Amino acid sequence: MLAAREILVAEERGRIVAMMGVTPCLDRALWLGQARTHPDFRRQGYAQRLVEAARARVRRERRPALRLWTSERNLAAQRLAESTGFRRIAVFTRRVARTRRAPSGLRTSRRAAEALRLWRRSLFCRQGGGHIAYQRHFLPLTQNVLKKMAARNELLVGQDIAVVLWTQEERRTAFASVLAGGQRGLTAARRAAGERGYAAVQTFLPRDPRIVRWAREAGFIKGSWGTRAVLYERRV
Structure with a gap:
């Protein structure tokens, strides 16, 4: 539930340039949502770093998976998901x-x-x-x-x-x-x-x-x- 959400952030010279919400699912997997990157820092790998930080937590805590959803119209988000090892399940x-x-x-x-x-x-x-x-x-x-x-x-x-x-x-x-x-x-x-x-x-x-x-x-x-x-x- 939302009360359990944590926020991952990426910083550049003390400035937050990207963020992503992380929430546990009922089956203990982690859910990624509300990813945001400052326009000046897009396409520089910050979102990928946040995904990898979440993956490290999954491995450390022996959780089963990471999950997320994105709009079918958001091609950039789909490319990010697929480039970081996510498998498309369904629409x-x-x-x-x-x-x-x-x-x-x-x-x-x-x-x-x-x-x-x-x-x-x-x-x-x-x-x-x-x-x-x-x-x-x-x-x-x-x-x-x-x-x-x-x-x-x-x-x-x-x-x-x-x-x-x-x-x-x-x-x-x-x-x-x-x-x-x-x-x-x-x-x-x-x-x-x-x-x-x-x-x-x-x-x-x-x-x-x-x-x-x-x-x-x-x-x-x-x-x-x-x-x-x-x-x-x-x-x-």
Whole structure:
């Protein structure tokens, strides 16, 4: 979460010329975000130094990976990621909707293994490279990770539907990752957020034509940002 964010900085003659946020994910990987370099110091290797500093921390603390996302339109950021050893996982798109006050048919569940089986058979899993969005990050969904979400009462299930639903600082907005159920799963996520008193719901979905169509038919529209989010990962 944001409270755990640290800032890496690069200095030149006592002046901060580049910075990057570092946050732990639920699976202990480190998430890199909000990278900034002063215009006078771009293309001089400062961003690469910050990435390597984060990688050194991952190795030192025996964490599984570094991850980040960047816009598909930001070619410079993609080149930086690929030149520093990151592998492209998938492209996601952020969608938003007002909630619906209607029964969702979902209930909280602690049965992570069953939900994981649904997930692994779903288009969401295949097109997302086995990753989901969670708490401002992306991470690979495993049974251990899903157990942690279930312990927080964030795992909701229905008939062939599985959804992870949580909140962050924006108390009127819920955040969802649909694991299985296609369009029905997306509709159920909207309704589940409404049942819990939220005014809106946001989700990151794999940018696949079928999934985008499901989202549109379930009442989701494009967000104001994050519509072409390229996820990268560097295993250590």
